[in-house]
Amino acid sequence: MPRKPALPPIIVKRHLAAHDEEEHNGTWKLAYADFVTAMMTFFLVMWLMNITTTEQRKGIADYFNPVAVSQSQSGADGMLSGRSVDKSGSLTTPNAEGDQASPVASPPVVASVGDSDRQPAGRKDPMPHPLGGRTPGEPVDLLRAPPASSADSAPAPAGSTASLGATRAELEALLDQQSAELTEKAALETLERDLRGRIAASPELSALSDSVVIQQVPEGLRVQLTDQARFSMFKVGSAQMNEPGRRLMRMVAAALAPVPNGIAIAGHTDGLGYAAESKYGNWELSSDRANAARRELVGAGISAKRIVRVEGRADLDHFAANAPLDPSNRRISITLLRKPAG
Secondary structure (H helix, E strand, O other): OOOOOOOOOOOOOOOOHHHHHHOOOOOHHHHHHHHHHHHHHHHHHHHHHHOOOHHHHHHHHHOOOEEEEOOOHHHOOOOOOOOOOOOOHEEEEEOOOOOOOOOOOOOOOOOOOOHHHHHHOOOOOOOOOOOOOOOOOOHHHHOOOOOOOOHHHHHOOOOOOHHHHHHHHHHHHHHHHHHHHHHHHHHHHHHHHHHHHHHOOOOOOHHHHHEEEEEEOOOOOEEEEEEEEEOOEEEOOOOOOHHHHHHHHHHHHHHOOOEEEEEEEEOOOOOOOOOOOOOHHHHHHHHHHHHHHHHHHHHHHHHHEEEEEEEOOOOOOOOOOOOOOOOHEEEEEEEEEEEEEO
């Protein structure tokens, strides 16, 4: 049999559908981006329409209208006329139109040499440069004092000079007062140590050291001579001082004699009172004992002019506040005042 000729190979070509081809290209992304941009623009326009005033919207419209823009006007007369789009924070220059914006000072204008006719009305001198003569790249020292202007360098008026002199005098007086107070405090401390040393060095009075109370008070240095259970400066109910009391007074007088300060004396009693029908009481007793202490101090060498106050306090100021009948409430208080006697 004759041989049949070979058939040519059959090649099948299959093409994708049209919608499948579109899914693998980027055309739809561009369209979507344009849509999103348009929506953002729309919402931006709606937001601007909501927060801007009529004048501000007119300024925005003029910005997109090249014919309406004047090249000869400054930035304050341009798009927003110097205002911000937010009504709460809107700022404007005095040249801007509308009454919705809050005015602020106009920007400084620096006139060049030989151009004084271009200065704004009402301004004689140009405003100082914000950098104070520095170059833009030079660091600014905030702690350094600004350069003195011509107004600062001008001589101060007579009233200012007098005020400065008064301030200097007050400062000097304050320093002198503080120095005097420190000196006086040191002198009182020295006097306190001297008085305690005298008591400790005396064989006769060392046993009575508990009866002497020395303390610094706002008035000065206070020395209180108190009674104890086995010691009393006065006889019971009497203003006559006994010998141990006189020795204590002489010791205090010897310590206070070199100091010129004034002295105040007060007498105190305990809470034990006299009979109701008695004409003599704790007021009279405390006053008489204070006066007896005054006589002893003057007799021991204290000048009578230094005694500025002698008083009786009766039983109003107890040394032992919770024990009115305690013997320490019966005492003589001698205060060396801070100011010298006149």
